[in-house]
Amino acid sequence: MVEKRKAVIYMLISSLAFATMGAFVKLAGDLPTVQKVFSRNFISMLIAGSIVLYNKKPLFGEKKNLKYLLIRSALGTAGMLAYFYSIDHLLLSDSSMLNKLNPFFVSIFAFFILKEHFSKIQIPALFIAFTGAVFIIKPEFDMSVIPALLGLSSAVLAAGAYTTVRFLGGREEFYTIVFFFSFFSTMVTLPLMVTFFEPMNWNQVLFLVLTGIVASIGQFTLTIAYKHAPAGEISILNYTNVLFSGIIGYFLFDSIPDFLSIVGYALIISAALLIYINANNRRKKLN
Template sequence: MGNKEKGILLLLVSALGFSMMAVFVKLSGDLPTIQKTMFRNLVTAVIAFSMVMVYKERLWGRWENQKYLLLRSTLGTLGIVFYFYAIDHLVLSDADMLNKLSPFLLVIFSALFLKEKAHTFQLLAVLIAFVGALFIIKPSFHVDLVPYGAGLLSAVFAAGAYTVLRFLGGKESFATVVFYFSFFSTVVLLPFVIFFYEPMTVKQTVYLLLAGSFATLGQLGITAAYKFAAAREISIFFYSTVVYTSIFSFLFFDQLPDLYSIVGYLIIFAASLYMYWHNKRVE
């Protein structure tokens, strides 16, 4: 198996990990979104801490990078809170696909804040992707629109976090960044969890622990995948999460996306494929 094939396989495993995380978050039931987020990140923090210790990395990163690590952690925390809210209130695959708008937003944010040139084909892909998002959201100016807004905000904040990560580049190790983010999120959300705490059953606790474990699998998988192959060569395969979440929505929750949502998925995937091929040509 060549490096590209290894990268694709790891990316598919990563996508499965993040999809299973979403399933267990939804299965954990009617708990506060912030409580779910904190428990998910607590598990990741423990695993990341062990990685930092094993590989003898910096626990808190370099002093000169603190403001960027804090910004990345803040944006990432908000992104997960909004994503989990969307998961709880939407068809699983709808929430996942709205969150997958983040690579398109990353193009805009990188141009605005990192002064990276945005090619015409990238801007066109962004526009096409947002048309697809409208098919999923089906705007009606009704209160039911709130979860879709949360899904969009999850993509916005995720793209912001990725923009900061691009700025950091190789200045900090992956284990350091993940631990810093997970620990920050856990500490910041803890007071809210204490104030709004809802008692959990053993089953709900197990579900949230599994959500955290699969989230870590997803993060490790995507990091390892991009060590074997460049993002421009394999990133398109990460959209397999939508296939997984569509199947899991039906199996676990008896939910299926409607026709408009399916059209939206296809449009967003087509925009991603269009940007993927043009990025390869540019390279």
């Protein structure tokens, strides 16, 4: 019970950290997305690299895992670019909720790649979740839909990255995976950042540094949470990120989701609850 309580606390801290990260991305202003992504991952690279060196582990992991680390990093970088763009152009809570569709895409990828089977509840839950996404996106079939579609694609790409992490399993330490991803993303976005670089004031520099710091806090507390309790028991708390994002968005940006977005949130969270309750019931029967 104590372990689960710790997991809940760490998961809530992680959700708050990622919601705060989104706010800092917005507060950094009208800077190129690649500049923001570079800054976020450069700071994360320094933090994760320090932890890897402190634990006397190889910075880039085992050679046999290189291919999977590269796949995870490429998908994660593309997903982060799409997510940061959506943060800049959507309500903070809308971009967060679209990104939180990634667990549903993980189950799809796991079915095709890892040969994991769908439970009876997963298929209707997927339908409900994607219906919720349509309510948030509100497709109008013009250029205005691009930020929302990129927000959705960030969930697809993140799901591919997380599926690769699941495949890596116990093959690499979590801080090695975080460092490799941060290093890869920093190197990939560096030439683009230099090309499209825009001068920043000190406030923008501060917000980008804070973006990297709170993102690292979110990543590490999320990992620690999963060490204290099974993913199936606490993963539903990931959706508190949307609540935190909505509150932060209201107070900092005076943004309120419209009725259709709120319906979409309700559908997606309901679908996640269905899967969560079903997984817990199955676990109890096995015990």
